[in-house]
Amino acid sequence: xxxxxxxxxxxxxxxxxxxxxxxxxxxxxxxxxxxxxxxxxxxxxxxxxxxxxxxxxxxxxxxxxxxxxxxxxxxxxxxxxxxxxxxxxxxxxxxxxxxxxxxxxxxxxxxxx
Amino acid sequence: xxxxxxxxxxxxxxxxxxxxxxxxxxxxxxxxxxxxxxxxxxxxxxxxxxxxxxxxxxxxxxxxxxxxxxxxxxxxxxxxxxxxxxxxxxxxxxxxxxxxxxxxxxxxxxxxxxxxxxxxxxxxxxxxxxxxxxxxxxxxxxxxxxxxxxxxxxxxxxxxxxxxxxxxxxxxxxxxxxxxxxxxxxxxxxxxxxxxxxxxxxxxxxxxxxxxxxxxxxxxxxxxxxxxxxxxxxxxxxxxxxxxxxxxxxxxxxxxxxxxxxxxxxxxxxxxxxxxxxxxxxxxxxxxxxxxxxxxxxxxxxxxxxxxxxxxxxxxxxxxxxxxxxxxx
Numbered sequence: 298x299x300x301x302x303x304x305x306x307x308x309x310x311x312x313x314x315x316x317x318x319x320x321x322x323x324x325x326x327x328x329x330x331x332x333x334x335x336x337x338x339x340x341x342x343x344x345x346x347x348x349x350x351x352x353x354x355x356x357x358x359x360x361x362x363x364x365x366x367x368x369x370x371x372x373x374x375x376x377x378x379x380x381x382x383x384x385x386x387x388x389x390x391x392x393x394x395x396x397x398x399x400x401x402x403x404x405x406x407x408x409x410x
Numbered sequence: 411x412x413x414x415x416x417x418x419x420x421x422x423x424x425x426x427x428x429x430x431x432x433x434x435x436x437x438x439x440x441x442x443x444x445x446x447x448x449x450x451x452x453x454x455x456x457x458x459x460x461x462x463x464x465x466x467x468x469x470x471x472x473x474x475x476x477x478x479x480x481x482x483x484x485x486x487x488x489x490x491x492x493x494x495x496x497x498x499x500x501x502x503x504x505x506x507x508x509x510x511x512x513x514x515x516x517x518x519x520x521x522x523x524x525x526x527x528x529x530x531x532x533x534x535x536x537x538x539x540x541x542x543x544x545x546x547x548x549x550x551x552x553x554x555x556x557x558x559x560x561x562x563x564x565x566x567x568x569x570x571x572x573x574x575x576x577x578x579x580x581x582x583x584x585x586x587x588x589x590x591x592x593x594x595x596x597x598x599x600x601x602x603x604x605x606x607x608x609x610x611x612x613x614x615x616x617x618x619x620x621x622x623x624x625x626x627x628x629x630x631x632x633x634x635x636x637x638x639x640x641x642x643x644x645x646x647x648x649x650x651x652x653x654x655x656x657x658x659x660x661x662x663x664x665x666x667x668x669x670x671x672x673x674x675x676x677x678x679x680x681x682x683x684x685x686x687x688x689x690x691x692x693x694x695x696x697x698x699x700x701x702x703x704x705x706x707x708x709x710x711x712x713x714x715x716x717x718x719x720x721x722x723x724x725x726x727x728x729x730x731x732x733x734x735x736x737x738x739x
Binding site: 335336340341343344347348350351354355358359360361362363364365366367368369370371372374388 | 683687694695701704705706707708709710711716729
């Protein structure tokens with residue numbers, strides 16, 4: 298994890314409504330940040346693994362995702378995949394200020410590579 | 411509606427004034443005229459004179475109740491009897507009023523009618539609708555290959571969605587038409603609707619399959635903050651009209667994966683596998699995190715966007731290409 302990426306990850310919590318985020322770099326342990334007790338790091342880590350599997354399944358069906366968003370009643374999970382294999386996950390509250398920053402964060406993560 | 415034109419000429423300015431211009435009053439001297447007005451625009455309340463030639467008020471109330479079940483109705487008569495009262499109330503009138511002969515009487519009648527309108531405004535014709543309710547109605551009409559006009563309104567906008575044989579033909583909401591109007595109506599946080607008999611629309615402004623339009627409406631709704639000026643200010647959503655989406659493929663299946671509808675879907679079996687995998691992953695994520703019910707997953711690819719929705723009774727896959735499909739670098 299580079300200092301720049303670590304700093305960027307910390308900034309993800311600036312907007313209210315961010316429950317947590319995580320980054321998985323190829324060959325490295327995942328870095329998890331939880332900003333809400335309902336979403337502890339262990340659960341976010343498992344969710345990250347689940348989304349990484351999903352990305353493989355989706356790719357296997359001919360859709361090569363740059364990012365994908367799981368929309369639930371009480372939360373949105375966005376996973377962003379970079380060409381170098383890095384995966385970013387952010388979990389946030391729908392219709393919150395954080396939701397307004399989703400596209401910006403996605404672009405920033407893709408640009409960080 | 412009253413065949414006594416002078417009576418209408420008296421009450422129209424009075425009621426408009428007493429309502430402080432909250433009321434917009436249309437008058438008709440015959441059932442034909444009244445039906446034309448009802449067909450032309452959403453009406454909150456109709457006041458019907460009971461003693462009418464040809465088609466008396468009681469019969470007209472029956473017709474109105476059958477054709478406009480959600481419309482509020484009041485009956486008015488100069489000669490009130492218990493029999494007329496019972497007939498009118500049985501035929502769908504919410505109020506039975508004796509035609510006033512004095513200014514005080516008119517004020518009293520106005521107060522009762524205003525109360526009826528106010529009650530309706532607060533609670534809706536048949537209860538306030540949530541957005542998902544309106545989507546359900548459209549889905550029901552389209553899946554049933556029905557033809558109808560869905561009139562939608564709240565306190566800020568009125569609109570219509572024309573459905574013919576299960577296809578969306580035309581939408582209008584205020585000055586908007588087409589997809590922008592459709593998305594506007596589905597973005598309303600509450601309101602009321604009436605299903606009207608189908609009549610040809612003045613134009614055809616929709617040619618995108620209803621499945622995609624509904625999914626797009628759900629996406630726009632989820633991505634729109636309550637602070638969004640587009641919604642708060644009653645303006646159209648930029649996502650609704652700014653997206654140059656082109657449909658690439660569509661698949662709708664039963665909950666068990668049996669295809670019900672497909673369009674340009676060369677590998678339906680593969681898509682069903684994918685939808686079932688998505689459903690499995692959604693269940694897994696729901697077990698890991700307290701997120702509530704799953705709605706859908708959106709997948710952004712280099713040149714297209716796919717939306718997958720899974721529910722116990724329906725699996726939906728829609729893929730579109732569009733200039734906004736890829737985030738700007």
